[in-house]
Amino acid sequence: MELRRRRGALVLGLVFFATGAFVLGCFEYLTVLGWIVGLLALLVGGGVVLAERRPFRFHIGPNGMVLRVASLNRAVPWTEVDAIVLDQQVPTIGEKQPISSSLLLVPPTNSFVEGPLDGRSPVDGRPALILLDLADVRQSVDEVAAALARFAGSRFTDVRHLRRARFDSPDFNIRPGGYEPAQVDDLIRQGRDGLLIDQLLPRWAAKATFERARAELPASELGYDRTEVDSLLDELSVLIARSPSRGTQAG
Incomplete structure (x- = not known):
């Protein structure tokens, strides 16, 4: 499977660069503010394009x-990969941005992989090389995960499945006055069903139903913490x- 890089930022960079060049081209009429805006647009656009x-x-x-990618420019056989992990940002209340997903390579202890191991495997905390932010490629997170599961086998871990397993079999302590x-x-179970809805309006309706039921959770003499x-x-x-779009579902 060949991943293709997304080009949305390239278009934006070209727009900034062209805008800066146009503004600076009108140098006869420019004020100081105009020079500053033109130069900034030119520099930002040029940086993004590069x-x-x-x-x-x-x-x-x-x-x-x-x-x-990263510091690697060569073939990396599976023997040089102890683990490859699809990591995904833990969602937080109030966060509106899409959930970030990335690929981490954990090398064997006796292997040399170029570049700093500035990431950490969410599975066992071992140092890892951050290979790729999956928001930068055209393929969906699920497509990349399927290819890695097929070719990397047991070396590959998808943390979305680990998180989903947490929803499948939660282990709560029992406390007096708990839920x-x-x-x-x-x-x-109702929330897990909501995750499977791939249409926006029905998903929002499921969210509203979920929140109403949550607000009415009763207490028990002995219940979940x-x-x-x-x-x-x-x-x-x-x-x-x-929104049920690329990279935002729990898997």
């Missing part, structure tokens, strides 16, 4: 990966609220 035109290659195949367990279990339940429901609520 960044977007840098060489890029990311091929995933049965023998490994052929990369021209009624059966009601919480039903609400989590309120803090633990609220933390999980916060995360589930944010995921349901995301």
Whole structure:
């Protein structure tokens, strides 16, 4: 599978560059502010164009990966990959931006991989090389995950599945005055169903229903720990609220 880089930023950079060149071309009529705006637009646009035109290659195949990303510019066989992880930002309340997803390469202890290991595997905390922000490629997160699952096998971990497993089998402590367990279990199942909706308006309706049911959660003499339940429901609520577009679903 050959990944292709998105070009949206390149178009924006060209617009800035052309705008700056046009403004500076009218030098006879420019004020000081005009010079400043023109130069800034030219510099910003030129910087974006140069960044977007840098060489890029990311091929995933049965023998490994052929990369021209980060600090790597060579073929990386699977024997040089101890783990490759699809990491995904943990959603937070109030955050409106799409959830960020990235690929991390964890090399074997006896292997040398070029570049700083400035990332951390969310699975076991080992140092990792940050390969790619998946928002920068045309393929969806699911397409990239499917290719890695096929070719990298057990080396590949998709943290979205780990998070989904948390929703499938939550393990809450029992506390006096906690939430009624059966009601919480039903609400989590309802939230998981909402994650599967791929149309915007029905998904929003599912979110509203979820929040109403959440506000009415009853207490029990012995029930699920309120803090633990609220933390999980916060995360589930944010995921349901995301538009069902590329890179935003829980998997």
